[in-house]
Amino acid sequence: MNIPNLLVVPFPVQGHVNPLMNFSQKMVEHGCKITFVNSEFIHKRVMSSVAKQESLEESPTIKLVSIPDGLEPDDDRSDLGKLCDSVLSTMPSMLEKLIEDIYVNSGDKITCIVADVIMGWALEVGRKLGIKGTLFWTASAAMFALEYNIPKLIQDGIIDSHGFPITKETFQISPSMPSMDTEAIWWSKVYNPTTEKKIFKYLVHCMQHSNLAKWYICNTTCELEPSALSCVPKLLPVGPLLRSYDNTNVIARSLGQFWEEDHSCIDWLNQQPHCSVFYVAFGSFTLFDQNQFNELALGLDLNNRPFLWVVRQDNKMIYPSEFLGSKGKIVGWTPQLKVLNHPSIACFVTHCGWNSIIEGLSSGVPFLCWPYFTDQFHNRNYICDELKIGLRLNSGENGLVSRWEIKKKLDQLMDDEQIRTRSLELKEKVMNNIAGGESSENISRVVNWLKS
Structure with a gap:
């Protein structure tokens, strides 16, 4: 049976790198190879927080690589609007070049791209190169349902075309989900209208490629969020994705850490x-x-x-x-x-x-x-x-x-x-989801699809 070779692409902040690394290690347990793509800035931070960095290259299953995010070394990457603009203008062409270089240098073919939902443009890169893809959502299923339904929120007059809440009243994404407060509209919670507009525009762009994904994978469980999961049938709960501290390899334990x-x-x-x-x-x-x-x-x-x-x-x-x-x-x-x-x-x-x-x-x-x-x-x-x-x-x-x-x-x-x-x-x-429960079955579904 062929060994799936996954290219994993997180958004370049700690809260997104961590769960995608946990997912990657889960995939390794199921016989996959991983090429994990950080921005150069993040890659340096991860490498400097890990002891014995020289051994990293020896890992046969998770290979850490990097591409530029387009910002200068001393730019403020906590300015998320600026970061989103730079990611979109720089990283797609760099990712395409990386995939081609991997093949030329090692003969390794990437079999699937696992992209953070807010790096959804990576699936378009994959489509151009004939590589299948799936999306990974790092927040709750309810927040994915919210983002997935942006067109409906605009149509229903909940938000305007820039993503800002129009109404102060509660609203429902679907009859099965509890009502939400406009406080839940998370992209309007960054405290700077210019930044919020940029983030919203970037989100809409990333979601345009969601139809290219086989599944949307989410770090949650059915018991936690049954109604949100039922609202988006392609959303697969695989949580809780947790770090293993049993691993004697210090490096494997620390790969996603910035500090x-x-x-x-x-x-x-x-x-x-x-x-x-x-x-x-x-x-x-x-x-x-x-x-x-x-x-x-x-x-x-x-x-x-x-x-x-x-x-x-x-x-x-x-x-x-x-x-x-x-x-x-x-x-x-x-x-x-x-x-x-x-x-x-x-x-x-x-x-x-x-x-x-x-x-x-x-x-x-x-x-x-x-x-x-x-x-x-x-x-x-x-x-x-x-x-x-x-x-x-x-x-x-x-x-x-x-x-x-x-x-x-x-x-x-x-x-x-x-x-x-x-x-x-x-x-x-x-x-209970980890040992043979629903999340465990969903991981097996993903692995079987990757190996087919």
């Missing part, structure tokens, strides 16, 4: 009482101003319980002079799934990025939700209102989440046994 993980936090967690530690982590994009950073630090102090707080290496904030932090440990980046599964963790204070939600659900921990942008507001509502396994943090009149609000909600979460029980019940349902 070096601090494993000393596990030794620290081993010394804490069962179910006592607040884990505080806001992903790779969230930025606080100094006032909000102060309130968070002092709110953690007020609780007088142990906390593990991830403060990224690119953080420019200064700790307030009153901050003791004596009960806590502060690290630059963690092996997050390992942390969340640790018995000493009591709850997860999170920005509600979908990867963090999936990891939290798979670990059975309650959530304290503090969204930053895009789909995170919808994810918060889903966690708190539908699944009822978390609480939301509310900001005051000055726009800040106060230290007292943080203390109050953490106390509330610690005292609520029902939330904890629901979290553990949901964990069991979600995890």
Whole structure:
């Protein structure tokens, strides 16, 4: 039987590289070869965060390659509008050249392109070269249904032709799905109208190629999002896609990471009482101003319980002079799934990025939700209102989440046994998908199609 050789193309940010790398490693377990295409900027970050880089080339199953994203090294890649423009004008021709070079240099033929939905243009490159394709969605099925139905949202007067909400009322994508608030329209949650217009235009362009995909693969499960999945028949749940920490190969474990993980936090967690530690982590994009950073630090102090707080290496904030932090440990980046599964963790204070939600659900921990942008507001509502396994943090009149609000909600979460029980019940349902459940069957369907 032929060995499928997949070209995997993530959007160049941490929250998209990670799940596509987890999916790639799952495909390797099923006998596939992977060529993983990062932008040059991201490729350098991944390589520098991995120890023993020279061994990477020896991996016979996952080969890391890169193409330029068109921006200068010191350009601001957190300006998503600028990044989308540059990706679209530079990367398609570079991807085509890469595929041709792979064949010329090694005789390897790419058998399928697995493109991030927001790199959907890659399927058009594949069509030109006679390569089949499928799309991978890194957020929730509900958010895919929303993006998939952009033409309908315009037609129904929910959004205008630039993607901005017209109405303040709730709306339904289909009768089977719960009503959504216009807050769910995630591309209008980037806080800059010019950027939002660019992102929306880019999304529409990427979705034009969705008909070239055999399937849309999504890191979710049927138990989590039955109505959203029924709304898009080609959407296959394959979640939860989780990193394996059993792998003795440090490199294989670290391929999708931008920052070096601090494993000393596990030794620290081993010394804490069962179910006592607040884990505080806001992903790779969230930025606080100094006032909000102060309130968070002092709110953690007020609780007088142990906390593990991830403060990224690119953080420019200064700790307030009153901050003791004596009960806590502060690290630059963690092996997050390992942390969340640790018995000493009591709850997860999170920005509600979908990867963090999936990891939290798979670990059975309650959530304290503090969204930053895009789909995170919808994810918060889903966690708190539908699944009822978390609480939301509310900001005051000055726009800040106060230290007292943080203390109050953490106390509330610690005292609520029902939330904890629901979290553990949901964990069991979600995890059943991995060992022979529906997600596992869907992975087999994809592999069989690739091998046919």
